Amino acid sequence: MTLPIGDRLEAEALLTDHYLDALLAANDRHAQDAPSDPRLDADLRRAAAWLRSSLTRVHPSFRFEERLAARLAEVAAGLRLAPAAGGEGGSVPFPGLAFDPSQEPGPGFDDEKGRDAGPSRELLIGGALTSAALSIAGAAFVAWRRSRGQGSPMARAVRAARESRALGRLPEVDARRALD
Amino acid sequence: MFWKAGAQEESRRLAHFDRDRLLVQRAQRDPAAFDALYRRYLAQVYSYAYYELGDHHEAEDATERTFLLALSGLPRFEERATPEDGEGASTFRVWLFRIARNVVANQRRARRRHPTAPLEAASTTADPLDLEARTTERAAAADAWAAVDRLPGDRRRALLFRFVDEMSTAEIAGVLGRSEGAVRVLIHRALRSVARDLRSADER
Numbered sequence: 001m002t003l004p005i006g007d008r009l010e011a012e013a014l015l016t017d018h019y020l021d022a023l024l025a026a027n028d029r030h031a032q033d034a035p036s037d038p039r040l041d042a043d044l045r046r047a048a049a050w051l052r053s054s055l056t057r058v059h060p061s062f063r064f065e066e067r068l069a070a071r072l073a074e075v076a077a078g079l080r081l082a083p084a085a086g087g088e089g090g091s092v093p094f095p096g097l098a099f100d101p102s103q104e105p106g107p108g109f110d111d112e113k114g115r116d117a118g119p120s121r122e123l124l125i126g127g128a129l130t131s132a133a134l135s136i137a138g139a140a141f142v143a144w145r146r147s148r149g150q151g152s153p154m155a156r157a158v159r160a161a162r163e164s165r166a167l168g169r170l171p172e173v174d175a176r177r178a179l180d
Numbered sequence: 181m182f183w184k185a186g187a188q189e190e191s192r193r194l195a196h197f198d199r200d201r202l203l204v205q206r207a208q209r210d211p212a213a214f215d216a217l218y219r220r221y222l223a224q225v226y227s228y229a230y231y232e233l234g235d236h237h238e239a240e241d242a243t244e245r246t247f248l249l250a251l252s253g254l255p256r257f258e259e260r261a262t263p264e265d266g267e268g269a270s271t272f273r274v275w276l277f278r279i280a281r282n283v284v285a286n287q288r289r290a291r292r293r294h295p296t297a298p299l300e301a302a303s304t305t306a307d308p309l310d311l312e313a314r315t316t317e318r319a320a321a322a323d324a325w326a327a328v329d330r331l332p333g334d335r336r337r338a339l340l341f342r343f344v345d346e347m348s349t350a351e352i353a354g355v356l357g358r359s360e361g362a363v364r365v366l367i368h369r370a371l372r373s374v375a376r377d378l379r380s381a382d383e384r
Contacts, residue, residue, distance in 0.1 A: 013367070016367065046375065058239075064243075068244050073215060
């Protein structure tokens with residue numbers, strides 16, 4: 001009996017999977033011999049053994065490891081402090097945030113296509129920082145208003161209208177319109 | 181023999197769940213405790229990034245981003261895996277490698293080119309002064325990397341997760357968002373491509 005192509009492929013894939021389980025387990029035991037299964041193609045077994053011995057795990061430098069550990073500790077300390085500062089601090093992404101880690105790329109995801117994405121960093125803004133920014137903005141607005149001076153035509157017109165209202169008479173133009 | 185190996189793999193995977201669960205819970209209560217998870221998975225994440233990107237500095241950058249994103253996203257992570265959940269259950273490692281996969285994919289897209297130089301020294305040797313052994317291992321790693329780098333996206337990733345990070349099919353399925361059957365076929369096809377490359381290299 002011959003299997004349909006799809007089923008045959010799945011059966012072969014299952015055989016390969018079992019072989020790889022055995023190969024990796026043998027490696028964990030530091031076994032000298034690689035497992036052999038005559039049902040699996042010899043070329044596949046050879047390729048698996050070659051990849052097993054060539055694709056070894058790589059360790060980053062100690063310097064990098066410690067530098068990143070320090071950076072993570074810094075961020076962790078910030079995360080612990082953020083709720084203590086009033087809890088109103090939020091996580092604001094830098095422009096060009098690449099993605100949300102919880103987002104699923106989906107099965108059709110392919111890194112050879114798609115959009116370019118810039119580096120992603122996050123900035124924590126606490127309540128204190130927000131209120132300081134608002135104070136600075138308020139002071140700047142008052143200074144700007146004062147710097148505009150009293151002599152602008154609009155300011156003069158407003159002042160004249162207010163004074164005439166206070167004296168109980170309409171400005172000339174409005175009085176004429178009222179008579180019409 | 182295969183069943184025995186499968187059972188060993190399964191028990192190893194479940195032990196892995198338990199170890200992670202405690203560390204994750206501690207890190208969720210106190211972010212400073214994330215350091216233990218970082219130390220446990222640093223080499224795995226770095227290796228994956230290194231073989232995907234083929235460059236030491238880019239791998240460091242991807243590793244850094246992965247762990248920073250994981251740390252900031254940890255409060256939202258839910259460890260749901262229990263031994264009863266069986267295969268395909270969610271684990272911290274699966275979640276972490278999903279982040280790594282996205283970070284690496286973004287870097288590859290941003291770069292839009294493959295490195296022209298072969299992979300640097302990829303393996304650690306027992307004796308660092310054994311230059312001949314080092315050279316041979318470097319050449320083997322560079323050849324293997326070149327063969328893997330020629331594979332299309334998910335076949336390449338699946339192969340790296342299986343060989344470099346020693347993930348089970350269920351874990352790879354979790355990272356790639358595919359069924360276990362699809363992952364087995366991906367790996368099988370990837371291995372066939374590598375075998376073809378090896379055969380044609382022999383004939384030359």
